[in-house]
Amino acid sequence: MAATSEAPPDAVVVGAGLAGLACAGDLLRAGLSVRVVEASDGVGGRMRSDRHEGFVIDRGFQVFNTSYPQVKRRLTLRALKLRPFTAGVLVHTERGRLRFTDPTRAPHRLGDLRPGRLGSARDLLALGMLSARDALGPVEPLKRAEDRTTRTALSAAGFSEEFIEWLFRPFLSGVFLEDELETSSRFFHLVWRSMVRGTLCLPARGIGAVPAQLAAGLPAEVVSWDRPVERLTDDGVLLASGQEIAAPAVVVATGPGAAASLLPGLVVPASRVVTTYYHATDGRAPLGEPTLLIDSGRRFLNTCVLSEVQPGYAPAGRHLIATSVLGTDEPGREALLRAALAEVYDTGTDGWELLTVRTVPDALPAMPPPQPLGRTARVGPGRYVCGDHRATGSVQGALASGARAARTVLRDLVSST
Structure with a gap:
């Protein structure tokens, strides 16, 4: 020795x-x-981030939240050259793409929240109350609250099952890397607080x-x-x-x-496993904005044109699309995913180049209730x-x-x- x-x-x-x-x-x-x-x-x-044929490939789709206390304490954000995602998501539904935007960040999108378009008046009221309480109130009551599943907490907050299914379930599946909303409600409230208070971004050189x-x-x-x-x-x-x-x-x-x-x-x-498929295409971007796109049918967790968030993620004239799914890569899965992406982006995907596939075995710890925060x-x-x-x-x-x-x-x- x-x-x-x-x-x-x-x-x-x-x-x-x-x-x-x-x-x-x-x-x-x-x-x-x-x-x-x-x-x-x-x-x-x-x-980690890698360079692959001129593209920046993060090891799994990730976002950076500026509101975390530890982030503010330890990092110089200006040096990261952050660029933000849209403060909201696009949801692919049977009625087409519906836009959900934080009206405090984009007041001109307030009309998207009119009752009947995204949810009932009761759902939208519950959403406003949830966001205000989590974002504006002290954090300690959120940490000490009774812990239960996120689904139970959302129902108790007054959301209809329909609203939970078409918005919260597909969106939070990409956050928690599980699609049953079984994650700790304490953690959900802390995450929701951080999203409402902060900005989701990507650094210029990758995560x-x-x-x-x-x-x-x-x-x-x-x-x-x-x-x-x-x-x-x-x-x-x-x-x-x-x-x-x-x-x-x-x-x-x-x-x-x-x-x-x-x-x-x-x-x-236990650990959550996630796989991200990175596609490249030329010409016009399949979605000309830096917005996360989710699917109410839950055929994938989320998809995004990363080069719309950070142009340096792709060579000039090309576009980088990242799409994440639960579990590992399996034979035939990419073909099914490509068909789903053609539908949600409303464009042909046969010519998209599959650059690489990244599976992260220990992407996140499972966090069912009761979940200790430390x-x-x-x-x-x-x-x-x-x-x-x-x-x-x-x-x-x-x-x-x-x-x-x-x-x-x-x-x-x-x-x-």
């Missing part, structure tokens, strides 16, 4: 996703020495620019990649290369599967864990979990000296 000749750090963080980078940053700012070891070839975890900015704020020698960890030892971590890094604190900041492997006995939630970081003496599977399935959850782990490490190391 080879040992490193470097002075041992105070903490080793395993994984350079959002949680690991946040944890490392907080520990460094507190004066500790830290090493971050990442198994893959770069930082970001699930928030991977977010963790890249966090990593750029760390000293260059702190993070190393292509350094998979074989196991934890009594003194620290053993890398697959045979090198051991000793440290009094080890923070496992990986996805749930790897975390359970490195920390036997760790209970992890779990303890300490799992044993000198052993800690963080990640969105220890909080909520969101950028906010991942960053907050990393911060919680750092606070716990600092308390423990200070108390032991």
Whole structure:
């Protein structure tokens, strides 16, 4: 077993996703020495972006929400060169495409909300009350509220089954990566609050620019990649290369599967699986606006012309369309999806080029009620864990979990000296 000749750090963080980078940053700012070891070839975890034939391909369709407290605290938004999605969605229905727009962002679209077009007067009143309460009220009552399924909460809020089925169910399926509205109502209210208060955007260089900015704020020698960890030892971590890094604190900041492997006995939630198909086309954009399109028939989670949001996602004269579905890629699935896209975009799709398909096995943790909004970081003496599977399935959850782990490490190391 080879040992490193470097002075041992105070903490080793395993994984350079959002949680690991946040944890490392907080520990460094507190004066500790830290090493971050990442198994893959770069930082970001699930928030990675690749260049493919001149296109920016995020590893799964993702959006960036500007309203998260951890985002405001840690990131320089101007440097990301964000461009927004439309504040609303287009819903493909049997009656054609219907537009649902936040009237506070687009007052000229207020007519879209007239009763009978998108829903009854009762549904629209319930929607206004829900949005006002979640966005304008204090956050603590939302966190402490009785937890139940999102479907139950929506029904209790006064929404008709028809309105839930044609709007909430297809829209939230793309948010929660499940199509039964079985996700925690506490989490739903927090997500709805963040959407009403914030703006959904994409960075100019892809979603991977977010963790890249966090990593750029760390000293260059702190993070190393292509350094998979074989196991934890009594003194620290053993890398697959045979090198051991000793440290009094080890923070496992990986996805749930790897975390359970490195920390036997760790209970992890089930994971949602999502697959995103990336198509390219020339000529006129199939939808000439940066708007998310959902399907009331739930043949897919959502679809969007990403190059309408960020033109740099596609070479000049070309367009990039991302469409996500639950589960994995299967034979014949893309052909069925292509037929559905022809209908919802009202255009031929036979000539669309399938650029690539990305499946994310651990895209989000399942969050049925009762859903704790945070779990303890300490799992044993000198052993800690963080990640969105220890909080909520969101950028906010991942960053907050990393911060919680750092606070716990600092308390423990200070108390032991």
